[in-house]
Amino acid sequence: MTLTIGVTCWNASKFIRILLWGLAVSIPAHALAEDVQEFNDYAGVVGDAPIGMTLSLSEDKVRKGSHYYYRKYLKDIPLTGTIDTELRFVEPGGGVFLLHYVDTKLVPVTAENSTGLIGTWSGNGHTVPVKLVSVDSSSYRVGHRYEDVTNKDDSQFEEPIKKFYDAVINGRPSDAVQFVAFPLRVNVGARKFIMINSASELQQRWNIVFPPAWLEALKKFSPHDLFTRNGQAMIGAGLAYFGDDGLEIVNAIP
16 A cells, blocks of 8 residues: 555656646747737828838827838838827837728728728828738747747748849849859749759840839838748749748749
8 A cells, every 4th residue: 555655656757747847848839929019011102202100000009119110211210109090100219190991881890801001190290191002910039020030030930032133233242142052943924934053144144034114013012021921931922932941933924
């Protein structure tokens, strides 16, 4: 009887230790899951200045990581604020957005069922109209938008993409090729593609890969807050896809 009790107690003690160890292991994963937030991306204008805006909203407030940026500067401006009958966003410099969702005739109108935001921005004694179109939504940890693409933080991952964008838009092939992951796949039509195997080959075929119409289409988009699809970051409406080592795929304009 004594032996049985001893074994039973030892088994119970071992079970408790295993259970506690399992809980200890699960806590970081649980905490990590809690760090993931849902973000909604918008594109539009403040007055006549093109901007992008990324928002993570709870029931009555703006969550960490919400920001907007001017396409001319590509510098994030943090947003804080409250949510009531209007969305009120405040930036560090004192500028204030007063916005509401574009009515889709659904009740209630939310970020998920609206097509965008409209309202005003006020600052420095001026008030200008704001119009934003909803473009995408995704979930990620603040500062790790590209976590399914890379281990780098957002600024590190985007830096070479911005350099590529600047070089290709301004006609500097020798600079742009530094940010390409060879072999580069160029989709030229339905189930048709070519492979570019080196920097010298890309420079020789530059006008075929990046014709004027493609470059004009690229100018309409920003190399910042990119969408991710299938382990790659996409710029434009699928014009190009980037991986951890640079540009991997180019899609010709139909």
